[in-house]
Amino acid sequence: MGLFGIGSFSSIIQRIFGKKHAKIGIYGPPNVGKTTLANRILRDWTGDIMGSVSEIPHETRVAKCKKNVRVENGSSSLMMDIIDTPGIATKIDYKEFMNTFGLSREEAKKRAKEATEGVIESIRWLENVDGVLLVMDSTQDPFTQVNVTIIGNLEARNLPVLIAANKIDMEDSSPATLKSAFPQHPVIPVSALTGYNAENLYSHMVKQFSKRKRRRGR
């Protein structure tokens, strides 16, 4: 595209005024509450839901997208396409589904196979999002390789990240640990299940994901 082509022009406008429409991926390891949070966001802003949730890991095995979700923050707002991605893991053992969650061998193998495909799909989506809502379980150690890998990828691509420290309704949650682990990114404590502090999360989503596009570079 030439200097004054459509691509360049929209890019210049975006740099000056910030985004009005952004594709936001909800990312994280399995079982941190990504779909519960996606459901919370959609319920609050569209009245709809994204998908089913389960205590068995890898319930979401195919990325789901809800387009044109307008999230407001006072007088400003941002139109978002919200993508609920399958949990990213480095290992998937079908025997865990059998031994821990009581699935039959056949069900467990099918779930494991679909889960591997889901991880691949999640990583592919990283190329196509404008920002990421990274969900972490605030009752768990945040310093996992999956979290570090996701954050490193987003930093390498200069994509805005907002960390949702989920499950703060649990007694042993420690959002402060997440804040100290990733001080370079905003961390918002939230309970996707009860909706506690969701308003604060929405306010930060509008601010963080409306940001003007930065130049790529490392």
Next chain:
Amino acid sequence: MVNKDKGISVNLVSRQKLEEFSTDEKLEFILNEIRNGKVLVLENGLTSVEQASLIQQTMEKIEQDTFIGIEMEGYGEEKASFLQKILGKIKKPRMTVIGPADLLKTVRKDSNMIQTRIIPGRGAR
């Protein structure tokens, strides 16, 4: 099949060796070694983008009864100083330990130490 007599290989891979590879060659080398039941300690680890590619390729190669994935722990990329940025020096990934998920378990990780355990009874395939 697990062969206990062969024991477990823990291979330290030098920075020079890793720098000889392209990214694709590096990931292929790592995955082949891991699928053969070896634990690798990389002197210079992988960038975040390479790690994501490794996870992706691992998922493509999972075989439900013989290869369930990888365990990987390392330290983040070194932050380039202001001077290094001016000189165009890139951030370097740091030491990383990678192994088969059914063999290597991370016990604890902090900013000074990565503590892992090799599960007894398993060995090089």
